[in-house]
Amino acid sequence: MTGEEIFADTIARDQRVEPRDWMPDGYRQTLIRQIAQHAHSEIIGMQPEGEWITRAPSLRRKAILLAKVQDEAGHGLYLYSAAETLGADRGDLTQRLIEGRQKYSSIFNYPTLSFADVGVIGWLVDGAAICNQVPLCRSSFGPYARAMIRICKEESFHQRQGYELLMTMMGGTPEQRDMVQDAVDRWWWPSLMMFGPPDADSPNSARSMAWKIKRHSNDELRQRFVDMSVPQAEALGVTLPDPELRWNAEREHYDFGTPDWSELQRVITGDGPLNRQRIARRRQADSDGAWVREAAAAYAEKQRSAGNGSGR
Amino acid sequence: MSDGIRHEWPLFEVFVRAKRGLNHVHVGSLRAADHGMALQHARDLYTRRNEGVSIWVVRSDDVVASDPDDKAAYFEPSADKVYRHPTYYAIPESVPHI
Ligand SMILES: [Fe+2]
Numbered sequence A: 001m002t003g004e005e006i007f008a009d010t011i012a013r014d015q016r017v018e019p020r021d022w023m024p025d026g027y028r029q030t031l032i033r034q035i036a037q038h039a040h041s042e043i044i045g046m047q048p049e050g051e052w053i054t055r056a057p058s059l060r061r062k063a064i065l066l067a068k069v070q071d072e073a074g075h076g077l078y079l080y081s082a083a084e085t086l087g088a089d090r091g092d093l094t095q096r097l098i099e100g101r102q103k104y105s106s107i108f109n110y111p112t113l114s115f116a117d118v119g120v121i122g123w124l125v126d127g128a129a130i131c132n133q134v135p136l137c138r139s140s141f142g143p144y145a146r147a148m149i150r151i152c153k154e155e156s157f158h159q160r161q162g163y164e165l166l167m168t169m170m171g172g173t174p175e176q177r178d179m180v181q182d183a184v185d186r187w188w189w190p191s192l193m194m195f196g197p198p199d200a201d202s203p204n205s206a207r208s209m210a211w212k213i214k215r216h217s218n219d220e221l222r223q224r225f226v227d228m229s230v231p232q233a234e235a236l237g238v239t240l241p242d243p244e245l246r247w248n249a250e251r252e253h254y255d256f257g258t259p260d261w262s263e264l265q266r267v268i269t270g271d272g273p274l275n276r277q278r279i280a281r282r283r284q285a286d287s288d289g290a291w292v293r294e295a296a297a298a299y300a301e302k303q304r305s306a307g308n309g310s311g312r
Numbered sequence B: 001m002s003d004g005i006r007h008e009w010p011l012f013e014v015f016v017r018a019k020r021g022l023n024h025v026h027v028g029s030l031r032a033a034d035h036g037m038a039l040q041h042a043r044d045l046y047t048r049r050n051e052g053v054s055i056w057v058v059r060s061d062d063v064v065a066s067d068p069d070d071k072a073a074y075f076e077p078s079a080d081k082v083y084r085h086p087t088y089y090a091i092p093e094s095v096p097h098i
């Protein structure tokens, strides 16, 4: 069999493609783009919540938030590791992010105005991420699927800590309950947009599904997320800001309104509330750390030429 | 990929022993300036929840791997040697413990 036939056969039999296997150039490029975008989202995703670490209301909440944000850094690194198996270089990918040549999830361009936002991000944003990511654990590219398995194991903690935080606030003062409702009102629609544009406007989806990189369409996953979230909102005692939201007994799914796709388009193309700030922050961190990376490399080189230590 | 990239730190492959009695298993890779830093980063990255009791790190460019194109030449010769498997041998049911 030729490489091409082996590839087609591997996909058809639902087996995994591994880094050194022959693969179509389009498959490789699609994966690099998707994995890089996913990695960038994890890295940029540290910023909205990171802003609350120093302002967390208790040591317990601070420790939890610190662990959660550290996990997101880890997720970014697992994914850059997977991208590198395809011949990408993580330094280059970071450069592309900073220069705006690669994207990250639009959700992280919204501000975190109160501590309730930390809870709502855990509940809805990590919840939407879980919906997206669980099927990716069966993605056809082995290193990506394995990274997703690690990530999904950790996401459950993220969602539960957020929901618990919100339950605590809902048991507090009327002002605290208002903060939760306000955060839900602001994050609900952007969370629905995390699944991407409607299927009809998502031209590359079909190819990704044929290659089994993706397993479900954007609209399927969005519906799944709505169905999961409605009873959780009821249990919490908050209202989801969608007058069209109601159970459809015939479909056995919730009907829901249409997100403002022009807003998604604006945020994706760089005009969201905080796009510039998020990228500027990432660029700053990269340049602030440059001397440390260079010093460590120089030290390792010196150890190596002296023929001692842990260098080679 | 594209040229002119500063490879600031080399790539290391990470192997973790989940618990005593098990082999070290490959879990992913990371970048570090040297082996000591690679171990430190591997601990922070791959064992935040008691996933391991021991870590190996290996420079990725030190790994020598078989070529997928040689898969047939490498692995197919064993496919027709069924006599290497115990089930190849018919033993009467009446013979115990064999
Ligand atoms: Fe994550």
Ligand SMILES: [Fe+2]
Residues within 6 Å of the ligand: A072, A126, A129, A155, A158
């Ligand atoms: Fe998360």
